[in-house]
Structures are given as structure tokens and as C-alpha cells.
């Protein structure tokens with residue numbers, strides 16, 4: 176059993192194996208149910224059931240009509256559920272205030288977060304996909320909340336990005352209420368390299384914001400900072416960004432390393448850059464020496480340890496076992 180207090184995540188109910196789909200089936204996600212539930216408390220919701228559509232029910236889909244995207248009954252276009260699904264998100268918003276993330280079911284006209292098919296009135300799929308109605312309203316209501324689709328968690332980069340954002344969101348809520356200039360500076364310092372690798376531009380803007388801490392309204396500054404912070408974390412780093420940051424980290428330990436160790440780390444970074452090795456390999460090596468030489472500034476860096484320690488060990492174990500969504 177985990178020692179870390181469980182973080183609350185919203186989730187599409189069918190992903191937990193609940194029989195709430197239109198045909199009474201489910202879309203159980205092995206990864207969400209068996210791996211992540213050890214660490215997260217789920218708050219399940221099935222928007223279609225909660226809006227009273229019943230089980231079983233007739234299937235629905237996104238349809239473009241007069242320039243608007245509506246959620247309509249597949250066979251009877253007079254049945255329009257768009258407003259109900261949107262209003263549900265508004266109604267439930269206050270129950271979601273303590274969430275640190277949300278996992279949605281992909282492709283759903285209610286829950287899909289990315290690329291949901293939009294049909295025209297004649298039943299043909301159109302060129303521009305959209306979001307499910309409930310998920311779309313959730314992204315408007317909670318722009319800073321980490322959200323992802325279960326299917327996309329199969330991608331190592333997207334999974335790492337989502338989980339990092341979830342833990343960062345939880346840390347912010349725990350440590351920045353009420354906000355203080357000192358806490359903001361400490362928070363930003365811990366995330367320095369992680370932000371830098373995601374987006375140098377936004378990292379610099381965030382640094383400028385933090386330099387204003389203590390000079391004005393800290394609540395306003397913290398709110399602005401957090402919005403940009405979560406946006407920055409959402410960006411995907413490319414290998415060259417990681418290589419630059421790893422060279423930077425190496426600068427902190429280079430005087431402690433003997434020639435062989437230094438050469439070996441540089442070689443691992445090069446192999447990663449060439450695509451021969453996973454990022455984890457040079458990073459683990461750097462982390463080993465950072466711990467060995469007790470480089471305090473780097474020990475606190477989220478770039479080297481974005482997750483709580485126990486989760487990190489557990490997570491690595493799960494992935495070794497290929498614990499994945501079917």
C-alpha cells in the first residue's frame with residue numbers, strides 16, 4: 176500500500192470497467208485500474224448516464240449543422256444532447272475542484288478529448304475532428320487541469336507528460352495555498368530544468384514573473400504564473416532540448432567525475448541523441464552521480480525526479496512488466 180496520500184483524478188466511468196456504454200458494455204483500462212489506482216483515487220463519471228440517457232441507449236455522435244457541432248442521436252437527428260452534456264460539466268464543476276487530473280475515454284462524442292469524428296448531416300465523416308461535448312466544456316472550465324485520454328497513455332512520452340503534470344498540479348495545490356513569494360520562488364527553482372526542457376521561451380517568461388514576487392499582489396501573480404506553468408509543462412520536449420539540459424546538469428558534477436565516468440556519460444548522451452538509447456539511461460547515470468556527490472541544488476530538481484520517490488520505483492516496475500491498455 177502506498178505511503179503517499181492519494182491524488183484525486185476524474186475518469187470516464189467505462190474505463191474502470193463499469194457497464195455504462197450505450198450497449199451496456201465497458202472499456203476497462205487495465206493500466207488505469209490495475210496500475211494507477213494504487214496511487215490515484217478515481218472520481219468516475221459517465222456523462223451520458225448522468226444526463227439520463229439510460230443503459231442501453233441509442234448511440235450518439237458529433238454532427239456539424241449550420242456551422243455548429245452538436246451531439247445527436249445517430250438515427251434521429253431531432254434528439255440533441257449537446258446542451259445537457261455541457262450543462263452537466265457546469266453543474267459538476269464544484270465537485271471537481273479538488274482534482275489534479277482527468278482521464279477520458281477516447282473517440283467518444285461526450286468524453287473524447289482529441290480527434291473525435293464529426294459527421295455532416297448526410298452521415299458522412301467530415302475533415303475536421305473535435306472534442307466530445309462534456310470533455311470540451313471541462314477543458315474550458317479547467318484550463319490548467321491535466322487531462323489525457325486513456326488510449327494515449329500507451330505512448331511513453333505522453334504518459335510521462337501527463338503524470339508529471341498531475342504531480343506538479345497536486346504539489347502546487349498543496350504548497351501554494353495561500354501563496355507566498357518565498358514559496359513561489361522555491362517552487363519555480365525546483366522546476367527550473369523541467370520547464371527549460373519543455374520550452375525555453377516560457378521558462379524565461381516564468382522566471383520574469385517570479386522576479387516580481389514580493390512586489391505586488393501575490394495572489395494575482397501566482398494565478399498568472401500557474402496558468403503559464405501548466406501550459407509550459409504540457410509542451411513536449413525534443414531530444415536536443417534534453418541533450419542541452421543534460422550537458423547543463425553535467426556542468427554541476429564535472430569536477431567530481433573522473434575521466435572514465437565523464438566519458439561514459441557523454442557517450443550515453445550521444446547515443447540518446449542518435450536515437451540508440453532511451454532518455455532514462457543517461458538521465459539515470461547523471462542522477463546516480465548527483466546523488467553520490469550530494470549536489471543539493473540538483474537533488475531537488477524535478478527534471479531528475481518528477482514523481483514522488485515511491486511512485487517512481489513503482490512506475491518503472493510497472494512499465495518493465497508492460498502493464499498496458501489493451
Ligand code: SF4
Pocket residue numbers: 187188189190195196197220221222223224280283285286
Ligand atoms: S465514454 Fe464517457 S459517456 Fe461514453 S460510456 Fe464512457 S464514460 Fe460514459
